[in-house]
Amino acid sequence: MSEGISKQLVLPKGRGFGLKDGVLDKDAFRKVIPVLAAQVPAEKAGILLKAPALKRSLIDVAKVKSVARGPNQDRLVLLKFTNEADLPPEALSFLHSESAELVSHELSFDYDYWSTDEVIHAILPEELEAGAPSGFAAVGHIAHLNLRPEYLPYKHVIGQIVLDKNPTIRTVVNKLDNISTQFRVFSMELLAGEPDFVVTQSENDCRFTFDFREVYWNSRLHTEHERLIHKFDKDDLVADVFAGVGPFAIPAAKKGCAVLANDLNPSSHKYLTLNIAENRVGTFVRPFCEDGREFIRRAFNRAWDDPLAPVPLPKISRSEQKEIRAGQRPAPAPGPRRNRIGHFVMNLPDTAILFLDAFRGVLSRANTDGRDLSGLYDENSMPMVHTHCFTRELEPEKAEVDIRQRVEEKLGHPPGEDTTYHWVRSVAPQKEMYCVSFRLPPGVAFGS
Template sequence: MKPSNTLDALPPINRGMVERLDKDAFRKTIEVLAAKVAPQRTGSILRAAPLQSCILDLPRVPSAARAPDGDRLVLLRVQQEDDLPRQAKDFLDEEKLSLVVHKLELTYDYWTANDIISSVLPEELVEEAPSGFAAVGHIAHLNLRDQYLPYKHTIGQIILDKVRGIKTVVNKLDVIQNKFRVFDMELIAGEPDYIVEHHETECTFLFDFTKVYWNSRLHSEHGRIIELFKPEDIIADVFAGVGPFAIPAGRKGCGVFANDLNPESFKYLKLNVTKNNVDELVRPSCEDGKDFIRAIITRALDCPMPPAAPPMSKTQKRKALQQTKHSQSCGQSRGSSSPSAPTRTRVTQFVMNLPDTAILFLGAFRGLLSPVNVGGRDLSGLYAEMPMVHCYCFTRELEPEKAAADIRQRVEHELGHSLGDEVSYYHVRSVAPSKEMYCISFRLPREVAFEA
């Protein structure tokens, strides 16, 4: 039987803190009963079965405290002796333990961000109060709805105070309306420092969050696609951004042609390629996506990727990286795989992470491998197996079957040909009500690629 009463450890209600967060207003004293014990007996009393339903279990509050005379206090989750279960009372009597009143002093620092936010917002806004945000390096990025905008600075300050590592809190101002997928934002708390160093998939990414596109909610999706790649693959990343697909793929051993139209993304992509020691395997470019698709087959033929390295353990990879750094410091050129191994010239995977419009770029695959597009060369033998295409998109269809049908119809319309059997649909996330993000992965139809 558990104690009948429950301690009220919620923060004081301070609704309407719009302009200024008064941290001193968040103080609360809770009186609880405590069993006074000798220091050496504290552990055994805390573990005693008759007391298990009564031991204080408030988050981040120890179950034992020091008494003024040096003894220990085993804190109980009741305020009156009558609230103790009979077996607990009998145990305390048998052990000749006296009960005293202990005061718990809770302050602003004790409660979580969600606790404080719920206590300052008007009651009608509490139920759907913003409880999450995207963390990008030291930046917390919120997307507040209109009804919460009057409280944006208070919400921002609470997050700044409560979340370790956050130094800057911003709020998205509008939907993405430019060709570079960059949204306007406003500073609502902290430092105006937007140069981020973000860590994902064992890689480091540096970028200006105000000038490039980055979505931390896609980290699982980045990892999912990377798992599909084989080290011997050549990847064509059409909308590479600052490299969340390209750089981990390079670290895996893949050859990667990574492209982005945004000059700022291109700048940081190049920097991140060097920062992650994949210069030899990841080749950045800055051009229109359709032009990139049309040119990439010839580019891979004329400038082959180095041979695929044999699989290595983590220890071997670490030693190879150390050897590479040593060679660079000594002014030596980088080594690569065995010179007897063949270079790589066949693009095996395309990644198209521009969900708003990527499907509209699929027309560029028509005639991609035709002699007219590749300088008169016959690539039918080299491309006996066609590349896979991983294309991101949005759909308004909420049911998976209808979403797949909608996406397939749009893809086939742009390709001018039906897809084969090797097609899959992966639901990435719900972006908004009636807006779902998917990735369709399909084998490029041979008839499309060799279209005259």
């Protein structure tokens, strides 16, 4: 692109550009730029586009096609110059040899042409450009921003720009404070769009419906959800202590696992129950709404007293169905119902480690009301416990030491040698999220 066109396509920056009385003025972003065009019959346009002599002269403006319609079915091959004098001699000579007529053509750029970042940088004063908000988290049709205080005077304009530039977004909100409530939800304000906070989010081939104001959901954890679910075998029974709306429980059930899923938040439990039904995994997931410690203490007895559905039978072909009806092969029989918990998931990183003390004596006769579960759980068949947590230690070695000490303090027993520490993500400049996975020590579970 010629220097002249480049300069004209740079939006002015400075306090108040594109704003009229604090409101976005979309007309301010309209630009009309004249460029040279080679007018030729339609059948010659391809020749010009492929010609080596014009390779460096064709227009190269983003989102602008190289060919436009001219009068009388002719085509205009757009060039990146505004004046004929700027054309290289070889380009000019080639155009003359092809009997191309050089004409002026106007390119129109309006508000829709510019990107979100370009418009936001244009409306902000220069001193705020460097740290301008450049992204958002999308949850269903909601765009979630986390604006710093200095950008709050422009919050509604920024919200409107995000709404305009993203066709799948219908609602834009801003987080008001840190997660501090019992149910890990934060207050938010509507910046632009519809006041519709019930979303449907797709993840791991499942659909989750929930009210974003009432439950905790973090789209950045989808990789962690997938990683942990991959560790489950389809014949496993999983206990999800802080299940939320089901991002672990429901994909695990789709895989074939049986799941005891719990969340103390009544809204999370409501949408968990809804999502179980909508994803058609009701046979394999039982939802609960109780304190995490109570759920852990009761989970083993529940699985023993009322085993969960067996592993789903494999699909059989039509030919196999015919053979079964003809008595040529036996019909597949369901396996045993599942009563041994293979995994506990504890995805409450702020406080999950504090709940580990609930495993002390969880399999003792005192907690099982006399049930003898020692035949079901031994040193090699104790459940794996996957506990998400935060640490202020940034170096992996120091983070592992910190996490291990806190786990041991709550368990009253060191985790085994097979314990793993998986880094999940950086939450803040001095805050890392990990998942520590260990096999529940028999001395803890069967102890007093």
